[in-house]
Amino acid sequence: MRQLLDDGLRLHPGITFLVGENGSGKSTILEGIALAYGMSPEGGSTSAQHATRPTESPLSQWLDLQRGVGASRWGFFLRAETMHSFYTYLEANPSTGGEPKFHEMSHGESFLAIxxxxxxxxxxxxxxxxxxxxxxxxxxSLISTLQQIADYGGQILCATHSPVLAAMPGARIIEVGPWEMRPSNWDDLVLVRQWKSYLQSPERYLRHLLDP
Structure with a gap:
């Protein structure tokens, strides 16, 4: 995180993807920025106040966010591992007009409803x-939604392992790893090279895992 604290991170209009291995720090960076913006650490909008067990890093306390002139102060943090508790929070604190029955949906359906x-x-x-x-x-469908938000002037920061998402035209990609953060093109991502190699010849990978 030293690079982020020393040099900062300029988020351009539209969509920015953070891509990297598990443990590379991309989710910590995303969490720190979301909290510094005023969002709930367990997901939700800038007005959501639910919390169960604090586990977030102190990164947000060290960040100084600078908004552009006229930028919206509203935001939303979608965090996969805490969505179940967020749905419970929404049931207890429904918006005007009520909420979808998130807990009665499949995991994917509830995400699409959000x-x-x-x-x-x-x-x-x-x-x-x-x-x-x-x-x-x-x-x-998510790509279509994100593109609509970008077209309307919204700003998106997304940590992902998905080569499908990262392929969005016009998106900025930052690869996170031992080098900390570096701009990258889709074709140059370690993630993309690994998926291409696996899909072309899965048996090359699986025989090393499954052979007795």
Missing amino acids: LDTRFDAPAFYCLDEPEAALSFTSTL
């Missing part, structure tokens, strides 16, 4: 591995 009911304004959106609940087809 997209339909919350991702509808040119605000700041932070998404932590949203593809975790989505099929290939649903991921394409």
Whole structure:
């Protein structure tokens, strides 16, 4: 995180993806920015106040966010691992007109319902591995939603393992790893090279794992 604290991170209009291995720090960076913006650490909008067990890093306390002139102060943090508790919070604190019955939906359906009911304004959106609940087809629906937000003037920061999401035209990609943060092109991502290699010849990988 030293690079982030020393040099900062300029988020351009539209969509920025943080891509990297598990443990690389991309979700910590996303969380720190979301909290510094005023969002709930367990997901939700800048007005959500639910919390169960604090586990977030202190990074947000060290960040100084600078908004552009006229930028919206509303934002939404979609965090895959805490969505179940967020749905419970929404049931107890419904918006005007009520809420969808998130707990009665499948994991993927509930994510899509959040997209339909919350991702509808040119605000700041932070998404932590949203593809975790989505099929290939649903991921394409997410791409369409994100593009609409960008077209309306919204800003999106998304941590992802998905080569499908990261392929969005016009998106900025930052690869996080031992080098800390570096701009990258889709074709140059370690993630993309690994998936291409696996899909071309899965047996090359699996025989090393499954052979007795």
